Amino acid sequence: MASTEASVPRLHLRVANKKAYVWDVEDIATIRTKHRLCGVFTGTLPHMSQQNLFLGVPMVLLPEEVVLLVENELAVLVDDPNAHIQPSVPELQRWNAKEKELAQLRLAQLNAAIASLPAVLSEEAMQKRKERELKRQAAAAKAAEAAAEGSIFAPPENAPPPPPPPEPQYTVVIPASSISFEWYNDSACHYTTIQSAKEAGIWEYPSNLHERAKCGVFRGLWEQGMYMGGGIKFGGDYLVYPGDPLRYHAHFSATVLESPTFSLTPMEIVAHGRLGTVTKKSHLLCGWDDEKKEVSYLSIEWAGFG
Structure with a gap:
């Protein structure tokens, strides 16, 4: 089958247990908008893990959708289980040290963000501030009434303008990504045709x-x-x-x-x-x-x- 979009990089469909999954959000958008294929979402959303109405990544493709993408040279099939490499003990130790360093960095960023926040007022201080605001409003209303005694259209001259509300300040901490792909290599286990994937035993449709x-x-x-x-x-x-x-x-x-x-x-x-x-x-x-x-x-x- 001739390629319809030869210049477009091929999508990687991760195959496990004879099913093709798409994990990358950009690939999902490409499949939906450019190739007009819908698939089915099967993953739970992090903040709604107990519901099954609105699902998320990964997306599972119908077998017919997989065959269409591969035959049109728009995607390749990846043997996902065999793409994972078993790390050695030194590699695991290095990864643990890196994760510990990253956790300390995140803790330092969090402490700095907390230190930059304004001090939280006690309940007594908040009550006193509220009383001051009420007194200020009463004084402003009284001054406006006194200025308007001669004419109902006279604007209040001595009434102080209300103070502008303080602008809220937020500190957003975006942690560095800890996702590592050094133990994942799909270059040696991806297949560009349905026949080659069948011969490898990862696909049969x-x-x-x-x-x-x-x-x-x-x-x-x-x-x-x-x-x-x-x-x-x-x-x-x-x-x-x-x-x-x-x-x-x-x-x-x-x-x-x-x-x-x-x-x-x-x-x-x-x-x-x-x-x-x-x-x-x-x-x-x-x-x-x-x-x-x-x-x-x-x-x-x-x-x-x-």
Whole structure:
């Protein structure tokens, strides 16, 4: 497959247990905005670790998305477990010393930030300041009333202007990054083709006719500018969106058929049509021709008579 963007550096998809993960946030943005692939977030967010509604990094790609990226020469597959190098004892000791030095630096920065903060007023001092403010406001109101006795339009001349509120000052401490990649090397275990990844045993999709049909249908819809997501909740293989799913509703729920002449029972046709109509979608039957490498499409929509 010819490269569509030959000058763009290839993305690294970290493969573990036959699944492809994307950990880099910039790579996730590139996959979403430039390559029109959505993936699925599976990581918990640090500040909301007990919820499962809004998830974060890493992003897991559908197998069809992985095949599309690799065949278009947009990504490479990385054998993530074998990319980790076992450190030696001296290396661990050096790392521990570096971490200890970094912790001391952070503690010094924190102490300096605390020392620069204004002193916290006691409760008694805060009460006295509040009383002074009330007296000042009462005096200003009395002066304004006395100045306005001759004319209701006379402005208060002797009323002192209220003091401006003190500007809050914040000290933000940004610690240096402690992430180290010296024990991670993926240069010797990345694969540029699906076949080479299969031979290495880290990837196996597609391995049969049905999986080839899903890859072919996915590519066919993607090349027409569509976005795809999982469609199991709507009785299909994919949900097909005309644009980014964050902005558009799906127009189709798509089912992949292994052949353009694949047999369907009348009950299946009725079920697809009724379910698509209830969910305000058309159901798309996508027949894959494995010899011609082509896809044929047929939409089903329930219609009333009489």
